[in-house]
Amino acid sequence: MSTEKTPSSVSSSSSNYEVCKGFNGLDKVLLRDARGSSAEVYLYGGHVTSWKNDQAEELLFLSSKAIFKPPKAIRGGIPICFPQFANLGTLDSHGFARNRFWTIDDNPPPFPTNTLSKAYVDLILKPSEDDIKIWPHSFEFRLRVALGPGGELMLTSRIRNTNIDGKPFSFTFAYHTYFSVSDISEVRVEGLETLDYLDNLQKKERFTEQGDALTFESEVDRIYLSTPTKIAILDHEKKRTFVLRKDGLPDSVVWNPWDKKAKAMTDFGDDEYKHMLCVEAAAIENPITLKPGEEWKGRLELSTVPSSYFSGQLDPQRVIQGS
Numbered sequence: 222m223s224t225e226k227t228p229s230s231v232s233s234s235s236s237n238y239e240v241c242k243g244f245n246g247l248d249k250v251l252l253r254d255a256r257g258s259s260a261e262v263y264l265y266g267g268h269v270t271s272w273k274n275d276q277a278e279e280l281l282f283l284s285s286k287a288i289f290k291p292p293k294a295i296r297g298g299i300p301i302c303f304p305q306f307a308n309l310g311t312l313d314s315h316g317f318a319r320n321r322f323w324t325i326d327d328n329p330p331p332f333p334t335n336t337l338s339k340a341y342v343d344l345i346l347k348p349s350e351d352d353i354k355i356w357p358h359s360f361e362f363r364l365r366v367a368l369g370p371g372g373e374l375m376l377t378s379r380i381r382n383t384n385i386d387g388k389p390f391s392f393t394f395a396y397h398t399y400f401s402v403s404d405i406s407e408v409r410v411e412g413l414e415t416l417d418y419l420d421n422l423q424k425k426e427r428f429t430e431q432g433d434a435l436t437f438e439s440e441v442d443r444i445y446l447s448t449p450t451k452i453a454i455l456d457h458e459k460k461r462t463f464v465l466r467k468d469g470l471p472d473s474v475v476w477n478p479w480d481k482k483a484k485a486m487t488d489f490g491d492d493e494y495k496h497m498l499c500v501e502a503a504a505i506e507n508p509i510t511l512k513p514g515e516e517w518k519g520r521l522e523l524s525t526v527p528s529s530y531f532s533g534q535l536d537p538q539r540v541i542q543g544s
């Protein structure tokens with residue numbers, strides 16, 4: 222991964238962000254919140270590659286072998302899977318949004334909710350002629366990436382069907398988030414207990430999760446169905462709990478390639494599986510269908526809480542049931 226250049230600051234009445242050159246000269250947007258948290262978004266893929274708290278600690282995993290060169294998707298951060306999740310269709314794995322160049326949308330339509338901080342940017346993706354050849358639909362995909370007053374990272378996708386031939390279209394979707402964890406064998410995921418899932422390691426056979434929190438000791442690749450709007454990822458060693466909130470995204474994918482798959486991936490370090498976990502807010506089981514003129518919204522909010530026995534935050538139920 223190569224060097225970076227000095228940013229040029231862009232401040233509009235409502236938002237302020239900086240645009241600069243990232244790895245391989247790719248354009249990226251820097252967001253900074255007054256309290257010190259920050260985020261980076263590459264226009265290539267509309268891809269968040271960094272989210273840091275007010276202590277400048279990186280909260281997302283980005284592979285040291287990530288390739289910042291089209292058509293390869295960036296390994297880590299938050300790739301966006303659209304209009305197809307994984308191989309659930311005729312397109313390449315996870316669709317094409319993650320390996321297209323997005324642009325900054327300086328004149329977005331009114332945003333549904335008030336973004337409290339000014340640290341946000343609006344991106345937009347529209348299909349190219351080549352995209353329409355492989356997926357014959359016209360759409361506008363607007364993505365707002367924002368930092369909240371408490372350092373939360375919020376991604377809001379608005380996808381509109383702009384077909385003029387009256388045709389509806391259907392798609393599947395995921396925020397393929399790579400969380401940075403201290404030691405995968407010390408991590409627990411709370412909120413998916415007793416739910417059904419499709420196991421990608423067993424031909425998508427359907428199983429029911431046992432009662433306890435998820436822990437990890439081997440490869441996992443599962444699509445949990447109809448999951449709660451809040452999920453907790455507890456990293457004991459870091460005494461940190463990630464809280465994932467989601468709207469319009471009923472499913473959750475949990476993935477860790479473990480050692481063998483890690484070795485097989487050229488853009489992933491052999492031991493890096495120990496320090497990452499993907500928990501992905503998704504819409505997979507029931508594809509989203511939009512008629513012309515209709516718009517879908519899918520929102521992800523990530524935050525962290527210190528998890529210690531004293532704060533009671535180690536009691537995931539308090540995290541899941543709390544505000």
Ligand code: TA6
Nearest residue numbers: 294307314315397421442474476
């Ligand atoms: O989200 C889980 C998954 O679909 C896994 O099956 C694995 O393939 C992973 O995504 C990574 O996919 P990628 O196409 O980025 O190599």
